[in-house]
Amino acid sequence: MVNGEDFKVFAEYYDKFYLERKDYKKEAKIVKKIIEELESKKTLTLLDVGCGTGEHLKYLSSDFRCKGLDINNRMIEIAKSKVPEAKFKIANMIDFRFKDRFDVIICLFGSIGYVQNFPNLKKTIKNYYRHLNDSGLVIVEPWVFKKDFKKGHMSLDTYVDDELKFVRMARSRISTSTWLIFMHYLVGKNQRIEYFTEVHKMLAVNNSDYVKALKLSRFKDIGYLTENLWDSCRGLFVARK
Numbered sequence: 649m650v651n652g653e654d655f656k657v658f659a660e661y662y663d664k665f666y667l668e669r670k671d672y673k674k675e676a677k678i679v680k681k682i683i684e685e686l687e688s689k690k691t692l693t694l695l696d697v698g699c700g701t702g703e704h705l706k707y708l709s710s711d712f713r714c715k716g717l718d719i720n721n722r723m724i725e726i727a728k729s730k731v732p733e734a735k736f737k738i739a740n741m742i743d744f745r746f747k748d749r750f751d752v753i754i755c756l757f758g759s760i761g762y763v764q765n766f767p768n769l770k771k772t773i774k775n776y777y778r779h780l781n782d783s784g785l786v787i788v789e790p791w792v793f794k795k796d797f798k799k800g801h802m803s804l805d806t807y808v809d810d811e812l813k814f815v816r817m818a819r820s821r822i823s824t825s826t827w828l829i830f831m832h833y834l835v836g837k838n839q840r841i842e843y844f845t846e847v848h849k850m851l852a853v854n855n856s857d858y859v860k861a862l863k864l865s866r867f868k869d870i871g872y873l874t875e876n877l878w879d880s881c882r883g884l885f886v887a888r889k
């Protein structure tokens with residue numbers, strides 16, 4: 649079931665962890681450039697789906713009229729505090745229904761992967777189509793493709809400052825069409841060390857499945873840019889309503 653439980657612990661530490669790993673300002677600049685190359689209209693509305701803590705919106709909100717959507721209420725709280733000029737909603741990307749329509753919908757850093765399976769991917773992409781203005785753009789940074797799954801791989805990442813020591817270890821397996829990531833966290837602060845786990849249930853599909861979902865929703869000009877926002881080699885899908 650898709651319920652936003654995946655980040656129930658990690659949401660609190662997300663920014664500490666990723667702000668020293670990802671250059672959101674640079675990523676937002678690349679996204680802005682792509683949009684500007686494809687759109688001549690001046691004041692554009694933009695929806696960031698799976699916006700997390702709002703880091704991309706922080707840099708996009710001076711150029712676009714922005715809204716962020718995320719299923720995790722802590723993520724949205726953090727995003728709101730950082731980007732007061734944007735609007736935010738707690739919602740599920742698979743079946744959200746907004747009255748407003750957007751010129752651009754972005755869904756970055758593999759957020760779309762959390763829809764777990766291909767039928768949900770089709771519903772989600774159809775929902776993006778529904779929420780776009782005519783000839784609006786969708787930009788999706790996919791989750792890692794199934795073909796790139798590394799059997800037996802185990803990751804270890806840490807974050808350390810004076811108040812917090814944070815360790816994340818993860819291993820993955822693919823069960824039928826879902827990519828399961830078993831996250832183990834050690835959080836050390838205030839003289840205590842706590843242990844948490846989360847299971848992230850992700851899509852296990854390939855490039856052609858995203859294209860298929862976009863085509864089924866009647867998107868046009870479907871392209872796959874190999875330009876990476878981060879070093880995770882995921883590229884970007886861009887398409888037009």
Ligand SMILES: C[S@@+](CC[C@H](N)C(=O)[O-])C[C@H]1O[C@@H](n2cnc3c(N)ncnc32)[C@H](O)[C@@H]1O
Pocket residue numbers: 650652655697698699700701702703704717718719720723739740741742755756757758759762763
């Ligand atoms: C890897 S984070 C990416 C966040 C942000 N886009 C970034 O670049 O940092 C994935 C985000 O997707 C959100 N998410 C997961 N499933 C979702 C769903 N079904 N609908 C909306 N958001 C979802 C999570 O809560 C999380 O904030």
